[in-house]
Amino acid sequence: MFLRVQIIFLTLLFIGCGQSKESKQKTGNDRKEEAAESVKSKGDKKVILFYGNSITAGYQLDMDQAFPALIQKRIDSLGLNYQTINAGLSGETSAGGKSRIDWVLRTVPDIFFLELGANDGLRGLPLEETYKNLQDIIDAVEKENPEVKIIIAGMMVPPNLGEDYTSEFKNLFPSLAKENDAIYIPFLLEGVAGNPELNLGDGIHPTPEGHKIVAETVWKYLKPLL
Structure with missing residues (x-):
């Protein structure tokens, strides 16, 4: 039963990620402006840049409820000298992420968290293109900071796309x-995907409680990188 629910979740993820944002959801420009303000106030703090789609963006939630903000709260509680920046954008594909990475890299990260590719997979796009786009994003980041530490969040697609593709x-x-000698998270939504109590009414985007679990993951x- 859980597998069936998880398959439904993954199948609908692309649809939900491509929806227009509701009133509570920040626009791409809103998030860029907030990120810029965050950078201005960071002083000499090291930067953790979260780069992804609607999961990172905190679809339909206040920005302080999304997992990057929860990570910041944990960092602050421990007195660590890091500033998180949420550069998530709902509906983003790897190609979209590649196209805007230069703008985002006006702030050079010390730690780069990459959460992209799920929308490519759910569209059935050629995986060699997805891989190349993600590699190009990483290359751009490492060009700005050769010492950057990278975390890559793994995702899944439903089996109806074919066993080989999946x-x-x-x-x-x-x-x-x-x-890229990066840290790998096998499944970002572990413990959240397919659980109706941890997802919004659309059944595919985490609630504030769901984001707490993602933040723990x-x-x-x-x-260990801090």
Whole structure:
């Protein structure tokens, strides 16, 4: 039963990520402006840049409820000298992420969290293109900071796309992580996907409680880098 729910979740993820934002959802320009303001206030703090789609953006939630903001709260509580920046954008594909990375890199990160590719997979796009786009994003980041630490969040696609495609998609992320000596999170939505109590009414985007679980997952991999 859980597998069936998870398949439905993954199938609908692309649809939800492509929807227009409701009144509570920040626009891309809103998030850029807030990120810029965040950069101005960071002083000499090191930067953790979260780069992704609607999951990172915190679809239909206040920005302080999304997992990057929860990570910031944890960092602040421990007195660590880091500033998080949420550069998530709902509906983003790897190609879209590649096209805007230069703008985002006006602030050079010390830690770069990459959460892109799910929308490519759910559209059935050629995975070699997805891989190349993600690699180009990483290359752009490393060009600005050769010492940057990278975390890659793995995602999944439903089996109705074909066994070969599903398997290749799943393996894309660990391969990318290995190639770039990056930290790899096997499944960002572990413990959240398919659970109606942890997702919004659309059944595909985490609630504030769901984001708390995502934040805990991310923290396990991020903490050793701080």
